[in-house]
Amino acid sequence: MEIQGLPGRLLADLGPAIASGALPEGTVLRAEELEQRHGVSRTVVREAVRILESMRMVEPRRRVGITVRPKGDWDVFDPLVIRWRLAGADRSAQLRSLGSLRVAVEPAAAALAARCADDDDRRELSALAVELTVTARAADLEAFLAHDIAFHAVVLRASGNEMFAHLKDTVGAVLTGRTEHRLMPHRPREYAVQLHREVAEAVCAGDPERAERAMRTIVVGALEELDATLPD
Amino acid sequence: MEIQGLPGRLLADLGPAIASGALPEGTVLRAEELEQRHGVSRTVVREAVRILESMRMVEPRRRVGITVRPKGDWDVFDPLVIRWRLAGADRSAQLRSLGSLRVAVEPAAAALAARCADDDDRRELSALAVELTVTARAADLEAFLAHDIAFHAVVLRASGNEMFAHLKDTVGAVLTGRTEHRLMPHRPREYAVQLHREVAEAVCAGDPERAERAMRTIVVGALEELDATLPD
DNA sequence: AACACTCAAAAGTATGACGATTAGGTTTCG
DNA sequence: CGAAACCTAATCGTCATACTTTTGAGTGTT
Known part of the structure; x- marks a missing residue:
């Protein structure tokens, strides 16, 4: 049921962080920073970010970084999003x-x-x-x-x-x-x-x-x- | 709103194909084949497949390939899945x-x-x-x-x-x-x-x-x- | 002040190498 | 003969690196 592998672990870190508001709307992440902070490769970061993008929780933009989108945009029906929100602040x-x-x-x-x-x-x-x-x-x-x-x-x-x-x-x-x-x-x-x-x-x-x-x-x-x- | 870039295009190809039943439950895809058939790199294929995995439409397994999961498993609330199904056979x-x-x-x-x-x-x-x-x-x-x-x-x-x-x-x-x-x-x-x-x-x-x-x-x-x- | 130009930062893509897992066949042993 | 242990090759998974593309922002010119 869960996403497997390293991207899954990264996701299990980023998702709750965003859902809980620890990374509020407008926060800008950089792929390279994520690589280093989590000790994983580019590939892994990109796959995790892609999934978050498909949930409309982040938006990667060239020359800018990976921005956290406003809560109103998130796919609130996605099972993962629901779980993360239930575990967090709201x-x-x-x-x-x-x-x-x-x-x-x-x-x-x-x-x-x-x-x-x-x-x-x-x-x-x-x-x-x-x-x-x-x-x-x-x-x-x-x-x-x-x-x-x-x-x-x-x-x-x-x-x-x-x-x-x-x-x-x-x-x-x-x-x-x-x-x-x-x-x-x-x-x-x-x-x-x-x-x-x-x-x-x-x-x-x-x-x-x-x-x-x-x-x-x-x-x-x-x-x-x-x-x-x-x-x- | 759409997924951007090459993975987006691959997704726009695979998603409807699976949703329409052209790739029925149990079909096994291989990453390398997808690379060649669509003329893109592993990176792109992996990201697209990861997204499909997060929608529970496919399950990649080592030594086997990327298998199409039964319809009952899909995230039927995902906007993309809904759109693909509306465009297709069911x-x-x-x-x-x-x-x-x-x-x-x-x-x-x-x-x-x-x-x-x-x-x-x-x-x-x-x-x-x-x-x-x-x-x-x-x-x-x-x-x-x-x-x-x-x-x-x-x-x-x-x-x-x-x-x-x-x-x-x-x-x-x-x-x-x-x-x-x-x-x-x-x-x-x-x-x-x-x-x-x-x-x-x-x-x-x-x-x-x-x-x-x-x-x-x-x-x-x-x-x-x-x-x-x-x-x- | 408005416009065009340049530059560099960041994501996007490609590629080759290697690691890890596992289905399926092969061998070995009881 | 059968079953259990073992090996092998296929395939995904991850990494490191190089290159490409886009674009925000600064710079300078008119």
């Missing part, structure tokens, strides 16, 4: 954006899933709803998180829309992030778990409206909790 | 996916816009609604398209959510695509134009429910028209 803003995106997408995905899911999807969803209930009662946060991520991933996949399906990692990152940073109740709320069961039932019953409504309640609740908990 | 699938995404996102964006838009946004939106009406009456498809794109871009931006805002180019690509391929009525429907005015009014009045409802009618209508018109 984690709050990123979480809020992703929260709104979830509110828009996941209810629609649930409705589609109720229409399009095949038998395997439905079985898997039911099983995960059970697992969620069990791990919530046991207050096993780690297992709960894993099943929660899997649950939302199945709904997104079952929607039959490839773009929705690809948001699974993003949603997973959000759920992981908020658990890691203690942004959620110490033990899963029974009400939330019940809503997940509701989604599973509605999808199995082929009831789009009910699935959509239950999922909306889930993600709206998550967003409100986020807004209430986030610092700034 | 244009239909791409348009459908994007249609569903619009149905999910744009109503939510309209609701947020009704809450968050500043005075400039509201003014701009009203002006664009007027322009839409005028150019629709004149059956000036080209101008209508431009204003339509601008209209949706303003709504997305005014939502205050950076991720929504970034979908503006994507939505623009969809609108352009369907006009180019005669997938819409020969002249804009009065009903659709009226709905745009309704969105503008609701946003200006700060009425989220009304804005959301009108926008949903627009995008659902567009999706249904798409489904009715698309070949397969």
Whole structure:
């Protein structure tokens, strides 16, 4: 999944540095300096910079250097950019954006899933709803998180829309992030778990409206909790 | 916006070739072959391949070559991937996916816009609604398209959510695509134009429910028209 | 002050050499 | 005969260097 090799390591250094604001908009890097500071060759620097350029985070210009572009230009849907931002300073803003995106997408995905899911999807969803209930009662946060991520991933996949399906990692990152940073109740709320069961039932019953409504309640609740908990 | 230089040209060759299915999943390319076939150096080939790798469209492996990855792995949110797919064989699938995404996102964006838009946004939106009406009456498809794109871009931006805002180019690509391929009525429907005015009014009045409802009618209508018109 | 000219700085490209990894065949041993 | 260890060649990965192209900025001329 990661970019491999030395360019990958350079990227893992530069990306977070830019995303965190340590290298703010307008900062000018020079390729030769990067070579020396990281002890790598021209080739490696160029490949890493090319990738950052394709994410629209930097713009190399002759006679000038490699300039950091304004945040507004970045490819905010790129998985790497999302991860870097979640790890850095504007984690709050990123979480809020992703929260709104979830509110828009996941209810629609649930409705589609109720229409399009095949038998395997439905079985898997039911099983995960059970697992969620069990791990919530046991207050096993780690297992709960894993099943929660899997649950939302199945709904997104079952929607039959490839773009929705690809948001699974993003949603997973959000759920992981908020658990890691203690942004959620110490033990899963029974009400939330019940809503997940509701989604599973509605999808199995082929009831789009009910699935959509239950999922909306889930993600709206998550967003409100986020807004209430986030610092700034 | 485009990737510059020779790697950009190579990318403009390889990307569409993969996206269109001319180089199907599992195809193995060799760097040296690409050098010769395109008359460029290793440097150039490597940079282009690195970018494709970051889009998860290819995977270079030692002793094997550069293999084309299955479609399911691609970064379907990458603007370049979207453009390549829209230009190629699975244009239909791409348009459908994007249609569903619009149905999910744009109503939510309209609701947020009704809450968050500043005075400039509201003014701009009203002006664009007027322009839409005028150019629709004149059956000036080209101008209508431009204003339509601008209209949706303003709504997305005014939502205050950076991720929504970034979908503006994507939505623009969809609108352009369907006009180019005669997938819409020969002249804009009065009903659709009226709905745009309704969105503008609701946003200006700060009425989220009304804005959301009108926008949903627009995008659902567009999706249904798409489904009715698309070949397969 | 406006314009043209020059120069040097930085990225862009090409090339040859070498290193590292690994698929697939070959040998060896049980 | 089969399996495990071993070797080999193919291919990507990295480095170092030289050269080319673009372009911002300074210089000087009108």
